[in-house]
Amino acid sequence: MFFRLVSKRQIINDIYYLYIKQCMADYYGDNNKKQVHDLNNQKDGCKIDEIRIVHRRYFIPDTHSQANSEGYASCIHCIEDS
Numbered sequence: 001m002f003f004r005l006v007s008k009r010q011i012i013n014d015i016y017y018l019y020i021k022q023c024m025a026d027y028y029g030d031n032n033k034k035q036v037h038d039l040n041n042q043k044d045g046c047k048i049d050e051i052r053i054v055h056r057r058y059f060i061p062d063t064h065s066q067a068n069s070e071g072y073a074s075c076i077h078c079i080e081d082s
């Protein structure tokens with residue numbers, strides 16, 4: 001069984017990693033509008049507080065080009081696309 005092969009320590013590490021990841025992520029995806037925001041450069045226009053938790057997601061690696069490649073458009077307020 002799959003779960004028997006995964007140790008408790010490994011599960012705790014994974015959860016901890018996800019928790020840290022959410023606290024320290026630079027880029028933040030809105031799964032509803034298919035938009036990505038730069039949390040270090042957020043503006044009033046981003047309305048990040050209005051993004052429902054179920055629509056929030058993060059990217060690995062944590063870059064806006066990764067988000068773009070997954071179909072998320074860069075927010076016009078906080079990400080200056082090259």
Ligand SMILES: [Zn+2]
Pocket residue numbers: 036037038042043045046075076077078079
């Ligand atoms: Zn934004």
